[in-house]
Amino acid sequence: MSYLVLARKWRPQTFDEVAGQRHVTQTLQNAIEMGRLAHALIFSGVRGVGKTSVARILARAINCADGPARNPCNKCAPCLEITQGRSADVQEIDAASNRGIDEIRLLRENCRFRPSLCRCRVYIIDEAHMLTKEAFNALLKTLEEPPDHVYFILATTEPQKIPVTIHSRCQHHAFRRLSAAGLAEHLDKIVHAEALGLDRNITTLLARQAGGSVRDALSLLDQVVAFGAASLKDACEALGVISSQVLCGMAKAVMEGDIHAVLAIIDEVQGYGVDLRHFASDLALYFRDLLVLKGVGPARAGGLVALDEEDLKDLGQVLSGVSRHALLQMLDALVKGLDGIAKTSTPRMSLEIILMRLCHMREVVGIDEVLKRLGEMSHAEGAFSDGQVSSTGCSKCQEPAASASAGPEAAASEVIFSDGTYASPDKSWGNFCRFVAKKRPSLASMLECCIGTDIRVDSGRCAIRLTCSPGMHYDLLRERDNQACLGGFAEEFYGVPVDLVAELSKEASADVCLSSGKKSSQDRDDLMQSPLVKEAMKVFDARVADVKIFSRGK
Numbered sequence: 431m432s433y434l435v436l437a438r439k440w441r442p443q444t445f446d447e448v449a450g451q452r453h454v455t456q457t458l459q460n461a462i463e464m465g466r467l468a469h470a471l472i473f474s475g476v477r478g479v480g481k482t483s484v485a486r487i488l489a490r491a492i493n494c495a496d497g498p499a500r501n502p503c504n505k506c507a508p509c510l511e512i513t514q515g516r517s518a519d520v521q522e523i524d525a526a527s528n529r530g531i532d533e534i535r536l537l538r539e540n541c542r543f544r545p546s547l548c549r550c551r552v553y554i555i556d557e558a559h560m561l562t563k564e565a566f567n568a569l570l571k572t573l574e575e576p577p578d579h580v581y582f583i584l585a586t587t588e589p590q591k592i593p594v595t596i597h598s599r600c601q602h603h604a605f606r607r608l609s610a611a612g613l614a615e616h617l618d619k620i621v622h623a624e625a626l627g628l629d630r631n632i633t634t635l636l637a638r639q640a641g642g643s644v645r646d647a648l649s650l651l652d653q654v655v656a657f658g659a660a661s662l663k664d665a666c667e668a669l670g671v672i673s674s675q676v677l678c679g680m681a682k683a684v685m686e687g688d689i690h691a692v693l694a695i696i697d698e699v700q701g702y703g704v705d706l707r708h709f710a711s712d713l714a715l716y717f718r719d720l721l722v723l724k725g726v727g728p729a730r731a732g733g734l735v736a737l738d739e740e741d742l743k744d745l746g747q748v749l750s751g752v753s754r755h756a757l758l759q760m761l762d763a764l765v766k767g768l769d770g771i772a773k774t775s776t777p778r779m780s781l782e783i784i785l786m787r788l789c790h791m792r793e794v795v796g797i798d799e800v801l802k803r804l805g806e807m808s809h810a811e812g813a814f815s816d817g818q819v820s821s822t823g824c825s826k827c828q829e830p831a832a833s834a835s836a837g838p839e840a841a842a843s844e845v846i847f848s849d850g851t852y853a854s855p856d857k858s859w860g861n862f863c864r865f866v867a868k869k870r871p872s873l874a875s876m877l878e879c880c881i882g883t884d885i886r887v888d889s890g891r892c893a894i895r896l897t898c899s900p901g902m903h904y905d906l907l908r909e910r911d912n913q914a915c916l917g918g919f920a921e922e923f924y925g926v927p928v929d930l931v932a933e934l935s936k937e938a939s940a941d942v943c944l945s946s947g948k949k950s951s952q953d954r955d956d957l958m959q960s961p962l963v964k965e966a967m968k969v970f971d972a973r974v975a976d977v978k979i980f981s982r983g984k
């Protein structure tokens with residue numbers, strides 16, 4: 431007895447059996463029911479997603495003795511004739527081998543005759559984009575005024591190659607690739623019905639390898655069954671691919687920064703005889719899934735990722751130790767590296783280099799995380815505001831004058847109220863700084879260069895003059911966007927229009943120089959002992975590489 435391959439055995443026979451193309455089948459079924467089916471249709475999509483199957487089902491549905499019906503009965507004479515390919519009225523033309531004008535002319539001649547057994551003539555032109563220009567022109571004439579009893583279905587993997595003139599006379603149905611999760615589910619049904627006894631891990635692997643094509647997935651399933659695969663490892667061996675367990679192991683090794691494990695896994699993979707280029711692209715897909723998982727959480731990731739339950743369990747803990755930013759960087763580096771691996775003659779070395787680089791990326795911290803930590807630092811700073819240390823640190827050390835008493839809190843004492851409007855302490859400069867810190871931490875950190883503030887309110891306008899110490903913060907604060915943004919926050923906070931000016935303090939506007947000698951080394955020691963510096967070293971897990979002390983020029 432001859433064996434019927436699964437892809438043919440499980441070819442859908444009704445619209446309801448077609449997997450993953452509901453947007454097409456439902457439209458066609460409704461059109462049949464309402465008698466509004468277009469006479470020329472284009473079915474586009476990658477191979478093995480059901481274009482020809484749907485075309486045949488459609489041919490039967492409109493010709494069925496019980497029809498036209500939403501689904502063919504598959505039992506009546508027309509249905510059986512069409513299924514067995516014996517019908518003179520329903521013809522399949524392979525445009526890849528019959529692409530000339532003669533075939534299309536013959537087709538046009540035949541169109542004029544009434545169908546014999548069926549209700550309608552249906553022409554299914556497979557790989558329609560392969561037709562010659564002349565053939566398309568000949569077809570165009572028929573498509574312009576198709577006889578009532580004729581339907582054309584142009585199936586193609588490359589719809590963009592079909593001339594616009596043809597396109598505009600056809601109704602276009604785009605078939606989709608199946609998602610890995612959807613395909614795995616479809617395979618599970620077949621595995622169950624055929625009593626093949628393969629578990630979900632294997633069907634997930636097949637779905638991942640099939641790239642959205644049902645036919646490819648079923649061919650792979652045949653291959654695995656013929657191999658007699660019972661475990662995931664067997665299945666991988668049968669297909670010459672890497673299991674998700676190995677991918678999971680590699681992802682874990684990378685995220686834990688375990689270079690030894692990374693190199694061992696590459697060795698193992700090469701031992702399987704697997705192409706490292708394929709492995710690298712599988713790994714990139716895997717990291718993509720991890721990023722999705724990290725982004726939406728395991729509860730909502732189902733359907734978006736092709737990870738099996740085992741993986742999900744394993745990965746939860748590892749993922750919690752890596753930031754989304756680091757994961758994004760890893761995926762980015764991996765995808766960029768794929769090209770290089772594909773071209774090089776030493777893919778193993780390239781892959782090793784990329785993965786070792788990835789091992790270091792787990793420590794990469796996103797800018798939002800840095801700002802958050804900065805925020806924590808400024809809290810710590812608040813706790814130490816005993817006058818010993820401030821955000822304006824070193825310039826203050828050298829200038830004990832009251833006017834330069836620094837830090838947002840200290841500067842508040844200098845606020846001058848001209849009309850008493852803001853006498854309440856909740857409108858203090860310190861509170862304003864905190865207000866800004868909540869809205870935009872980066873801007874608040876720029877305010878640290880302020881060593882004096884002068885706030886005046888006159889006839890409904892507020893004038894804020896900031897006296898600043900020189901440095902990076904001041905330069906940033908002077909940028910137009912930042913000034914505008916700060917002005918906006920000030921208006922929001924004080925509730926009146928605000929004119930905001932930031933300028934260097936008179937003493938500070940002289941040249942800035944690096945001080946030296948005994949005094950500065952004393953300052954250096956003081957600084958190293960300051961709680962703020964200690965806190966900064968703790969928060970950023972850092973050490974002090976260099977101390978520069980700026981002093982006023984005079």
Ligand SMILES: [Zn+2]
Nearest residue numbers: 494503506509
């Ligand atoms: Zn029928």
